[in-house]
Amino acid sequence: MLFDTHTHLDSIEFADDRKEVIERAYAQGVTRMINVGFNRETIPTTMELVESYEFIYAAIGWHPVDAIHMQPGDLEWIESLCKHEKVVAIGEIGLDYHWDTSPKEVQHKVLREQIGLARSINMPIVIHNRDAHEDIVKILREEKAHEVGGVMHSFSGSWETAKMCLDMGFHLSFGGPITFKNAKQPKEVLQQVPMDRLLLETDSPFLTPHPYRGKRNESGYVTLVAEAAAALKGVSLEEISTITTKNALERFGIR
Structure with missing residues (x-):
């Protein structure tokens, strides 16, 4: 049993074979997945997926790349959807200094607001961090994110940054890059x-693991991530699968 804790199965890349991709992943032992809705377009399609599949859950939030498009009322919209029993986290939220689409001050404001929401409803957060390690840690500390904790999605920072995130109660999630x-x-x-x-995680359709790098990623490929993680940890595939699934169930409050 494996848990893909971050995927985008509602992406247009799956328009022609979404059902087959989901069923293929489940058949490969990926028995739970969290689909991430991150803007005005993908939050509704994520909610459609969780209504259609018993084993798919949702994280919803406002991505930093799209922060400039967040409007009055959107935070309240997210809050209302978080009452759904299958919404298990607010995310992916965070900072992205790679793509020059939203000014840093706008990203900071939107991130702080969503951490505040998470604290008010006691829900974990999923953090997107690209080239913004120092500011991410600073804002997480200032906004008392340790009160809810969450996941550092597709972690790419140093061990020093990792330790600071672990100290705040976060889990670290890894995907295709470890292959x-x-x-x-x-x-x-x-x-x-x-x-x-x-x-x-897979972050599909992005960050495809070896040996399929350069092609479309899909949730079933989390098995390749698990194999790489098991080798790096010096444990069996069965052990890494069991432990990471248990961690995900506990982190997201899934029975």
């Missing part, structure tokens, strides 16, 4: 992360 030949840092960090704070 890349030259991805030295995420492999070294994963080896040091305590087993009870480790999660696995």
Whole structure:
């Protein structure tokens, strides 16, 4: 049993074969998935997925790349949807300094507002962090994100950053990059992360693991991520699968 804790199965890349991709993943032992809705377009399609599949759950929030498009009332909309029994986190939220689409001050404001919402309804958060390690840690601390904790999605920072996130009660999630030949840092960090704070993901259709790198990713490929994580940790595939699934169920409050 495996848990893909971060996927985008509602993406247009799956328009022609979404049902087959989902069924293929389930047949491969990926028995739970969290689909992430991150803007005005993908939040509704994520909710449609969780209504259609018993084993798919939702994280919903406002992505930093789209922060500039957030309007009055959107935070209240997200809050209302969080009452749904299958919405298990607010995310993916965070900072992205790679794509120059939303000014940093707008990203900071939207992130702080969503952490505040998460604290008010006691829900974990899923953090997107691209090239913004120092500011992410600073804002998480200032907004007391440790009160709800959550997941550092597709973790790419140093062990120093990882330790600060772990100290705030976060889990670290790893995907396709740990299968890349030259991805030295995420492999070294994963080896040091305590087993009870480790999660696995695909971020499909992005970050496809080896040997399919360059092609469309899908949730079933979390098996390849699990194999790489098991090798890095020096444990069996069965053990890494069992532990990371247990971690995800506990982190997201899923029975």
